Amino acid sequence: MSHISRVTLKVRDLDALAEAAEHCDMTLVRGAQTHKWFGRFMGDTAVPMGMDPEDYGKCEHKLALKHPQHGDYEIGLVPAYDGDGYDLAIDTWNQTRLLDAVGGASMPKLKREYAAAVAVANAKKKLGHKGFTVTRTNIGNRIQIALVRR
Amino acid sequence: MQKIIIEIAEDASVSVEGHGFKGPECKQLTAAIEEAIGTVEKVTFKPEYRQAAPAKRVRA
Secondary structure (H helix, E strand, O other): OOEEEEEEEOEOOHHHHHHHHHHOOEEEEEOOOEOOOOOOOOOOOOOOOOOOHHHOOEOOEEEEEOOOOOOOOOEEEEEOOOOOOEEEEOOOOOOHHHHHHHOOOOOHHHHHHHHHHHHHHHHHHHHHHHOOEEEEEEEOOEEEEEEEEO | OEEEEEEEOOOOOEEEEEEOOOOOHHHHHHHHHHHHHEEEEEEEEOHHHHOOOOOOOOOO
16 A cells, blocks of 8 residues: 545535435435524534524525425535535434434434545546546445555 | 555545555545545555656557
């Protein structure tokens, strides 16, 4: 091997996020300006860096369950605090179905699928013509993308 | 055989690892993919990275 890189995920690619949402039985709604949440800040949780509780519920796009039931909230895409892509805004209070869909409060399933979608698309686009084949394998709750050139 | 493995862990942390490369080619190949996924936080270079890639032979 020649190197190992550790990469922190950034949500920048809406096409990849839409693909990831499908794996979570959700839909990306582009251009949505609001997303469902409790509706009133109770002051019982830390305010994310760069956010104002007055702006909770506002977004540029949103992720919604495909088959929502009364009381289900949605995930808002808000401009990232560092200006690079989007942060995912979620209200987790009493949200069993939403949390099941994305894998928990930190949304690991959604993020895994997003990372996989970005990796596969970019691998095919940027290395496919250099002779690499791209294979995705699910290993439990992990995903492995193998790029092989013989 | 040259292989690049992109490992997405349960917590969605991502690592990219090259196998079978000599020299900096692996890092050059994976850079665009790593940047598309997110921000590269740490890179660990293996001894092979310092080895020269085999020279290409050209038939005249």
